[in-house]
Amino acid sequence: MTERVVIVGGGIAGVSTAASLRAQGFGGEVILVDAGEFPYDRPPLSKDFLTGTKDIKQIALQPAQWYDDQHVRLINRTTVTALRPRDGAVELTGGQLIPADRVVLATGGGAAxxxxxxxxxxxxxxxxxxxxxxxxxxxxxxxxxxxxxxxxxxxxxxxxxxxxxxxxxxxxxxxxxxxxxxxxxxxxxxxxxxxxxxxxxxxxxxxxxxxxxxxxxxxxxxxxxxxxxxxxxGVGMVPSTELAEAAGLEVDRGILVDERQVTSNPAVLAVGDPARLRGVPRTEHWEAAQQDGARAAATILGTPAPVPTAPWFWTDRHGRHIEAVGHMEAAAHTVIRGSFDDPTFSVFGLRDGLVVAGASVDDPSAVRAARRLIDRRIPVVADRLADPAVNLRGLLRG
CATH class of the missing domain: 3.50.50.60 (FAD/NAD(P)-binding domain)
Structure with missing residues (x-):
């Protein structure tokens, strides 16, 4: 029986793991070890935080009270220096050992x-x-x-x-x-x-x-x-795999995991940027890390994993908000909805009459519709998809 889970790293993947454990009814002890004062969100670092319009507390992933309310023990300003899976423990800076039935590596990565x-x-x-x-x-x-x-x-x-x-x-x-x-x-x-x-x-x-x-x-x-x-x-990131390597876990361009986020040692899971599903490239986007945390929690609890959805990401630049979903590289051709001169417009990737990807500028609703079309594999007619007068929600009915 799992009574104590230690999560190493306080990014979105680590905090999502803790939140999902509690949301799914885990009653044991949850310990989150983070090198900073508290876990914070990273997308604002290149935008609002960099301009100074938001401070570090305003980009916290959760308010301080949340950890108490959710009975998550946050050990801050501390790093895990070694995994001791055979001993059922992790070692902290200074040599302190913390017992752990399961360890979740959410160690993130460093700049390339x-x-x-x-x-x-x-x-x-x-x-x-x-x-x-x-x-x-x-x-x-x-x-x-x-x-x-x-x-x-x-x-x-x-x-x-x-x-x-x-x-x-x-x-x-x-x-x-x-x-x-x-x-x-x-x-x-x-x-x-x-x-x-x-x-x-x-x-x-x-x-x-x-x-x-x-x-x-x-x-x-x-x-x-x-x-x-x-x-x-800004040339990419390198996954932080040092702890995993030192513990003898399988590592190949990331910490190798199965579809339940379990590493080569069944007592250790990995989520977020450093985790790589065998045979699949790593995914470094925010929502993917969040979903990893939910899957890891389900694995620890022995419950069904959340149903996978099409991958999604966003970016903001020069006052424009861009979202994308799916795999545009898998498209046989693209359909443009609207004009690039319009205040909002979208691009959809199609293959064999199905949407495989969608991207929009200042129109998140188009990407939400694209995600449903992808996940449900609803056939579409390209001309209707391209026509701004056609309600995208109507296409969801097939």
Whole structure:
């Protein structure tokens, strides 16, 4: 019988595991170990928190009272230094052992750092934690010359925030149209072009080196040198698997888990960014981590796992809100609903008369409808899907 669950890491996956355990009726002890003062949400780090319009308490995943109300013991400002599955315990900083019947690894990940010479310069920033954002904010002053490396979700959001703060921003990526696989080539191209319309200079190139100069940090981009006041790396993340590896768990580009989030040791589960279902690429989005937590709780309780739904994510940049669901790369063709000049519009990916993906700009209801069409495998007629006069909810009736 599971009487005590120790969750390692206080991101959305870890907190969701704790919340799901209580919501599903777990009556044993739940301990959440987190390195920070309290668990906080990470998407605001590149937006409201970076601008200073929200402070750390305003992005907390749960208010402080929640942990008491849910009988979740939060051990903060502490890290787990070792797993002792054979001893049924985890080891904390300082050597303290905490007994655990099941351990859930929600260790997240760190910012990827490509092998670029000069990367150790203190003016080169990453953005994974609130501390990272606090340091970066000091550099985002009006007129500051900022180089953002990587035009994916984090890089694009930081570029948007920096230009809004009055910085001169250059955004570099070797890919001509970032996010095309996730959003489709048409929407991805429109989205990337937003940068130029908002005074962000976009460059398709590769950064070769950084050099400390008296006037700033010099970056050589495809052979051309430019001087900047700050550099931000947004080139992905590396899953934190060190604890798992030291404990002898199977690790291969993430902590390998089965469909119930169980690792190669049945006493240990893994959720969120570091977890990878065997044979499937890791999923690093917020909702996926939340769903991992619900599955892990069901596994611990021996109850049916939640029914999987199409993967969903969102991003905000230059005052526009974008959502996407499903697998656009699986689409045989795309259907555009509305016009890219409209205040709101959507793109749907179809294959064999079924919706396999959807993405929208400032129209979350379209993505909610797309998700239902995907999950229920409801056949659609492309012309009706493309017609803004056709109510999407009507298509849900088939």
């Amino acid at each position: 750092r490509p092998p670029i010479p000069g990367l150790a310069d203190p003016r080169v920033h990453v953005l994974r934690t609130a501390d990272d954002a606090d340091r970066l904010r000091l550099s985002l002053t009006p007129g500051a010359r900022v180089l953002v490396v990587g035009a994916g979700l984090i890089g694009a959001e930081v570029a948007s925030t920096a230009v809004r703060l009055g910085c001169e921003v250059v955004l570099v990526d070797p890919v001509g149209v970032p996010l095309a696989a996730a959003l489709g080539p048409e929407l991805a191209a429109w989205l990337h072009a937003l940068h130029d319309r908002h005074r962000v200079t976009t460059v398709r190139a590769t950064v070769e080196s950084f050099t400390n100069r008296p006037e700033g940090i010099e970056a050589v981009v495809d052979g051309v040198a430019g001087v900047h006041d700050a550099v931000v790396l």
